[in-house]
Amino acid sequence: MSGDPSRAPRRLLFGGDWNPEQWPREVWDDDVRLMREAGVTTATLGVFSWSVLEPEEGRYDFRLLDDALDLLHRNGLDAFLATPTASPPPWFTLAHPDALPVSADGTRLTHGSRDTYCLAAPAYREASLRIATALGERYGDHPAVLGWHVHNEYGTQCWCDHAAAAFRTWLRARYDTLDALNSAWGTAFWSQRYGEWEQVLPPRATQYLHNPAHLLDFKRWTSDELLACFTEQRDALRASGSTAPVTTNFMLPTWNHLEQWSWSREQDLVSLDHYLDTTGPDGEAHAAYGADLARSWAGGRPWLLMEQSAGGITTWGAGGASTTAHKEPSRMLRNSLSYLARGSQGSLFFQWRASTAGAETWHSALVPHAGPDSEGFRTACELGATLRAVAEMAEPPVDGPVVEADVALLWHAEGWWALESGGLPSERLDYSDAVRRTHRELYHLGMAVDVVEPGADLGRYRLVAVPSLAGMDDATVTALHRYVKEQGGHLVVFPFTGVADQNLRVVAGGYPGRLRDLLGVRVEQMRPLVPGEEVRLDDGSTGASWSELVHTEQAGATRRYLGGGLSGLPATTVREYEGGGQAHYVSTELAPADLRRLLAGLVRGAGARRVVGDLPEGVEAIRRRGARGSFLVLLNHGPGTVTCAGPGLDMLSGQPLEQPARLHPGGYLVIKEDAGSSHSDAWQVTATDTAPGG
Numbered sequence: 001m002s003g004d005p006s007r008a009p010r011r012l013l014f015g016g017d018w019n020p021e022q023w024p025r026e027v028w029d030d031d032v033r034l035m036r037e038a039g040v041t042t043a044t045l046g047v048f049s050w051s052v053l054e055p056e057e058g059r060y061d062f063r064l065l066d067d068a069l070d071l072l073h074r075n076g077l078d079a080f081l082a083t084p085t086a087s088p089p090p091w092f093t094l095a096h097p098d099a100l101p102v103s104a105d106g107t108r109l110t111h112g113s114r115d116t117y118c119l120a121a122p123a124y125r126e127a128s129l130r131i132a133t134a135l136g137e138r139y140g141d142h143p144a145v146l147g148w149h150v151h152n153e154y155g156t157q158c159w160c161d162h163a164a165a166a167f168r169t170w171l172r173a174r175y176d177t178l179d180a181l182n183s184a185w186g187t188a189f190w191s192q193r194y195g196e197w198e199q200v201l202p203p204r205a206t207q208y209l210h211n212p213a214h215l216l217d218f219k220r221w222t223s224d225e226l227l228a229c230f231t232e233q234r235d236a237l238r239a240s241g242s243t244a245p246v247t248t249n250f251m252l253p254t255w256n257h258l259e260q261w262s263w264s265r266e267q268d269l270v271s272l273d274h275y276l277d278t279t280g281p282d283g284e285a286h287a288a289y290g291a292d293l294a295r296s297w298a299g300g301r302p303w304l305l306m307e308q309s310a311g312g313i314t315t316w317g318a319g320g321a322s323t324t325a326h327k328e329p330s331r332m333l334r335n336s337l338s339y340l341a342r343g344s345q346g347s348l349f350f351q352w353r354a355s356t357a358g359a360e361t362w363h364s365a366l367v368p369h370a371g372p373d374s375e376g377f378r379t380a381c382e383l384g385a386t387l388r389a390v391a392e393m394a395e396p397p398v399d400g401p402v403v404e405a406d407v408a409l410l411w412h413a414e415g416w417w418a419l420e421s422g423g424l425p426s427e428r429l430d431y432s433d434a435v436r437r438t439h440r441e442l443y444h445l446g447m448a449v450d451v452v453e454p455g456a457d458l459g460r461y462r463l464v465a466v467p468s469l470a471g472m473d474d475a476t477v478t479a480l481h482r483y484v485k486e487q488g489g490h491l492v493v494f495p496f497t498g499v500a501d502q503n504l505r506v507v508a509g510g511y512p513g514r515l516r517d518l519l520g521v522r523v524e525q526m527r528p529l530v531p532g533e534e535v536r537l538d539d540g541s542t543g544a545s546w547s548e549l550v551h552t553e554q555a556g557a558t559r560r561y562l563g564g565g566l567s568g569l570p571a572t573t574v575r576e577y578e579g580g581g582q583a584h585y586v587s588t589e590l591a592p593a594d595l596r597r598l599l600a601g602l603v604r605g606a607g608a609r610r611v612v613g614d615l616p617e618g619v620e621a622i623r624r625r626g627a628r629g630s631f632l633v634l635l636n637h638g639p640g641t642v643t644c645a646g647p648g649l650d651m652l653s654g655q656p657l658e659q660p661a662r663l664h665p666g667g668y669l670v671i672k673e674d675a676g677s678s679h680s681d682a683w684q685v686t687a688t689d690t691a692p693g694g
């Protein structure tokens with residue numbers, strides 16, 4: 001069985017996590033009244049309700065959900081009903097101490113927070129499956145159940161003996177023989193050769209650096225084992241006869257324990273929790289990044305923003321998530337529209353009503369501690385009205401992706417895991433940063449961007465960028481060759497890409513061994529830079545963090561290093577192919593403005609189209625395709641007023657856009673485009689000179 005995207009909702013959802021078990025019954029009525037007032041459609045229910053639903057092992061008590069689902073239904077609301085398996089109750093710990101997770105240093109964790117279970121422990125898997133089955137049987141045909149929300153943000157790791165046994169089983173299936181494993185992992189180094197399968201353990205705390213291939217396989221196993229946790233619950237829910245879509249919420253920016261491509265294929269609907277991690281203007285680029293990832297994981301189909309924060313910017317630190325800054329109303333609205341324009345079927349939040357106790361008491365909510373007489377709730381009402389006005393956007397296109405992009409970034413969780421393995425040539429190599437940096441500049445250039453799976457057919461893109469994907473398998477290399485040589489594609493490769501095979505074994509003879517021929521370069525030496533150190537290029541660009549001693553073989557230099565030990569040597573290169581294909585290489589980490597300039601040249605050279613011609617700084621334009629036409633969303637994140645002119649219907653006013661519309665700072669427009677006008681030249685967005693306050 002796999003995911004069935006035809007089950008995904010075909011309307012826009014608005015709402016969030018509702019935790020009625022935290023409140024007296026009379027508050028529930030108030031909740032539902034306020035939900036209706038705000039235009040909420042959907043509550044996510046039961047995410048952390050296990051101890052209420054199963055107060056003792058095997059004794060279920062469904063009064064909470066019976067009552068809550070009926071109340072929602074009577075009020076015309078529906079639910080994403082969760083399986084509560086992210087937080088086993090305290091009785092579980094005492095009954096099954098072996099099912100508690102053990103960290104790499106051998107510490108067995110205990111209850112008192114959430115996510116305290118071993119993903120491979122039979123007792124945990126059985127208890128999870130039992131409660132998921134019971135929920136499916138009881139609510140599979142409940143009219144309020146719009147979808148199933150399995151678990152919450154899978155990602156828990158464990159290094160215990162259950163994990164060890166399951167890891168070995170997985171390794172045997174992957175390698176078949178110990179010789180193959182020894183060879184793949186390079187265990188000749190530091191006397192690590194395994195003579196019996198039982199000698200292979202999870203990468204537990206050890207004296208010094210781990211074997212990177214061992215670490216990488218442990219991550220792969222964790223992702224696959226967690227996926228089995230998900231699919232067995234999904235299958236139990238489906239066995240109840242329910243046809244509601246089954247999803248589980250991915251988490252970004254920091255929680256990267258899953259290989260999202262394989263996971264997405266198993267879900268009926270891809271969903272994402274996305275928390276801005278910056279207070280500055282980069283937050284908007286970050287929202288676009290999360291949305292582009294989710295839509296791409298969903299194969300270009302609509303997906304769902306399952307959580308964002310209502311009124312706070314969250315920072316993840318050693319002490320967990322904390323709200324460090326206020327998210328102003330217009331930002332919450334613009335972010336919601338940005339996700340929506342990039343394919344989300346709505347905007348859901350964590351959480352509906354702010355808790356007054358517990359670990360996340362201070363997290364923002366649609367109904368804050370102050371109650372409905374608050375900026376937060378008024379903003380929720382405004383979003384509800386906005387989503388109602390643009391409801392038609394939810395109808396997915398009959399064919400093709402919901403957003404059309406000419407530019408793509410290669411993205412894979414393994415690239416991230418590889419750069420977490422330690423012992424690298426520079427501590428400053430950071431996969432997520434490298435991808436995000438490239439995405440950010442493409443975003444600022446006004447491009448629609450997809451991310452693509454290594455090995456996928458790239459033929460429909462004009463330009464493909466590959467940031468720091470260190471290990472590459474044959475399928476990935478073949479797809480890149482085909483793209484450039486047969487499909488005439490333009491490729492740009494950034495440092496520390498294709499330097500090794502899929503087990504992180506370096507391909508010797510010059511970097512990047514896996515792509516040397518395609519790029520026509522041979523990198524003799526990596527020369528990482530220390531903080532504060534920079535290199536200059538002959539076009540005025542600067543680079544930091546990284547530089548390389550590059551020899552052009554079949555390629556030509558497009559920029560050279562200027563000054564320093566690499567002076568006069570190639571810094572960026574291109575190998576051109578008959579048929580128009582181009583393979584570019586960039587050997588340093590360019591400063592943001594310089595990277596933008598480089599990408600602008602590549603975008604132009606590749607003939608990739610912007611969403612709207614030229615945009616004033618800070619204005620975002622994105623086009624979403626629908627069943628009967630396209631929708632252009634214009635968001636003004638910048639400090640100045642802009643004027644937007646083009647053919648279409650302003651969906652918020654319901655009026656045709658006959659006169660150019662003025663978009664004040666923080667403002668937004670959603671246009672239903674006239675037939676035939678969904679191209680970049682149909683629109684003019686220009687900065688307006690206005691007197692202050694004008």
Ligand code: GAL
Pocket residue numbers: 152153251273307321350360363
């Ligand atoms: C999410 C999680 C929620 C809540 C939220 C705020 O990652 O799914 O349950 O914890 O973060 O921290």
